[in-house]
Amino acid sequence: MQPAVLVEDLEKRFPGSAAPALADLAARIPAGRITGLVGPDGAGKTTLMRLIAGLLHPSRGRIRVLGHDTVAEPDAVHALIGYMPQRFGLYEELSVLENLRLYAELRGLARGARKATFERLLAFTGLASFTSRRAGALSGGMKQKLGLACALLETPNVLLLDEPSVGVDPLSRRELWSMVEELRSAGTTILWSTAYLDEAERCDEVLLLNEGRLLFAGPPGALKDMMRGRTIMVRDPRANRRALLRRALEVPGVIDGVVQGRAIRLVLGKGVPPPEPHLLGASAAAEIRPDTPRFEDAFIDRLGGGPGGHSPLAAAMPAITHGSETVVTVEGLTKRFGTFTAADGVSFSIRRGEIFGLLGPNGAGKSTLFRMMCGLLTPTAGRARVAGLDLATAGGRARARIGYMAQKFSLYGSLSVRQNLEFFSGAYNLRGRHRRRTIRAMIDIFHLAPHLDMEAGLLPLGFKQRLALACAVMHQPDVLFLDEPTSGVDPLTRREFWTHINGLVEKGVTVVVTTHFMDEAEYCDRLALIYRGRLIAEGTPDALKLAARSEDRPDPTLEDAFIALIRAEDANGERAVA
């Protein structure tokens, strides 16, 4: 059968950058299937999409879409494809319907056909009851659905979706997937790009990209099968799981590991038998059982394994023993914007040396809560105390005890790496020899030396991540606030990041984190699920999973738990209304 897209001997270079964005790429994207274009940020996913859409020309090689060359016959290609870029060009000031009308006009959709098409797409995307809402007021998931509707106006043969699930909560993500699966059954070819490796498992075919090169092409199961027998779960009721992971990652033969609720999950090198508990530093009570392999395991294996378990950052930090046991107290925290209640009477407390995760769908109010805790937003009612102080009114001395790392890279992009380190160390009261020594240590720990004079904004994403963490912890904070710290970052950097965080927590640092990544949530000691401004569930990851266990789902994932809890809350709400 003819492939929908045929990529031959492709190379793409951008002027001014030494390494090619894509190199030696040959691939076939089969018709009528969902193909996942998977890889971390900067792997070349968007470049490949734009090349297929005919928006860029290859430096070498060629691409054919259903037999049409993207360079020679761009018009034919444009007629066949629908393209939804990463940030779809929705006009935020226009309503849902006005956006649809505008795109129908731009695409030259016949007037007579519009009404029926709009109705079909609005029903398909579940946006029918929001037609008059401003696009800017939609949640992240709904924006993506509207973007998808606009891309589907002409029923394309090939649909290119560039990271449709970024910033979308698990619930909306599932809905997007079922929409795409419906399109597939209607015969559409779909190319779905993503940095979430777990999404690869839902695709029929996968193209795995890393640094512009194709690591794997084929069905995701084939890649996972290679990892069969190499993944184990270790549950040790007597050991601290973070310490256990740290030790296990240093054991030869263990190539990767993550915290998984109460247990740790390890990936073993090829041909390595499951180790004895004592070799991992676990107690005799430890239970080791095999686990099903995941796509991410295979990816890490291809890249030669994850980082070790030792954190030089944590080693350089003094242990925190001072202060009270309860570090953060949130009491009846409420925030109203006009008539809208973004946070509604939320209370919880966080102990010293705990990782506390805030989860919730887009627009549920977790960012509002987070910002109130950091003192960036004044609560309407209630209070948040960090180390006994309200950060919004407390002086600089109190703020010097917290570290903060924002969602987007929010260091000074036009300053060099060294200048960023110097500024933040100065702003956090470091001076003299201590300051110089700390900066030196950060450069060594995060391997920043080769990039010191580079503009921070031009750093590769992984290094930005490291620099941001360095700037947030240089002053040895007691509490660390992380707002979606690793979104878009490749799995290796994410592992390294959590190794540092785990190390810091063992030293007594308290961590508050918001996240959309379920594997990040697994690292947390406790999770709070925020929905419609309220705290609807709180507990350890395992406890939340347990609460969602049912007959047809005996072993739910955290994502299943997340969705089940939100559905239950919706059902509750409906009952209350009825």
Place this chain on the structure above:
Amino acid sequence: MWHRIRALVIKEFLAVLRDKRSRLVLVGPPLFQLLIFALAATLDVKNVAIAILDKDGGPAAIELALRVAGAPAFSHIEMVHSEAELGEAIDRQDAIAAIHIDRQFSRDVLAGRPATVQVILDGRRSNAAQIVLGYIQTILSDYSDDLAARRGIPRPAVTIARNWFNPNLIYSWFTVPGLVAILTMLIGFMVTALSVARERELGTFDQLLVSPLSPFEILVGKMVPATVIGIAEGSFMLVMAITVFAIPLTGDVLLLYFALFVFVLSVVGLGLFVSSLAMTQQQAILGGFVVLSPAVLLSGFATPVENMPSWLQTLTMANPLRHMIVISRGVFLKDMPFEAMLPSLWPMAVIGAVTLLAAGLLFRARLE
């Protein structure tokens, strides 16, 4: 505290000066604008055309026409032959003014009777036409003085004008000291107006607010570099004014610098105030237009403040540019002493204090 402020000041300087393009923006456009504005913003009338309708043709009429043609302000004399042609020359803006010399002109002049000429002016260009009329009147009165002298008639009372402070009424002496103030304000304002808004947009402002830096420290950290850059910009303009435009600096340079310092502080305050209101850079730029264009129009740079309605004159007190232009012209042209400066200095100090205070309060208040 000072260590933190120092870190912030260094960071602010780097943020503005590290980038080659933004360094260029600080020097290139102001220089360009100074040159352009100094040449363009002039009320001297030069290179205009005059139409002459000579129905007389006598020697006196010809002499008058030659005198007009010889005036340096008029580049071109168009001789027209009928009222219709004259009307058309004005209509098509071929000429800004027309001189209509009547049939009896030479006869009246020879007979020693009062002779009249008609001058028709293009009222659409009222300002320039007024000035042209003045030139023509001068030519006419010179001519009649000469006629009187030829006949040995003693001349009546004569005015002799002496222009103090600017003896030759060179227009750039008037505009350039004002431009020095305007361009300093432009740069000082834009550097600060964008700074907080940019940080808010990029998320780095949150980063500052959660750090030990207090709003006061952030304020000082933002103020110092902008003030230094503003004063450097002002100095650059001063040097250009003295060297390139040869404007005499009659007053005390130190006094001028003191006033410049107070002025830049008030501009920085205004910029930070606008910036702390804005959530994005786009809003800050729009805010800049809202402040800058009225500030220039109501500054007395082009039109005297005294010509404005009295309520508007009161309003211009809140415009630092108005005060600085008074001081700049004063120190440049008439050796303004400190006491004479005071009425212009204290309003700028008040503007600076109020806006800086408001900006500092708004840093946090914008968090709701």
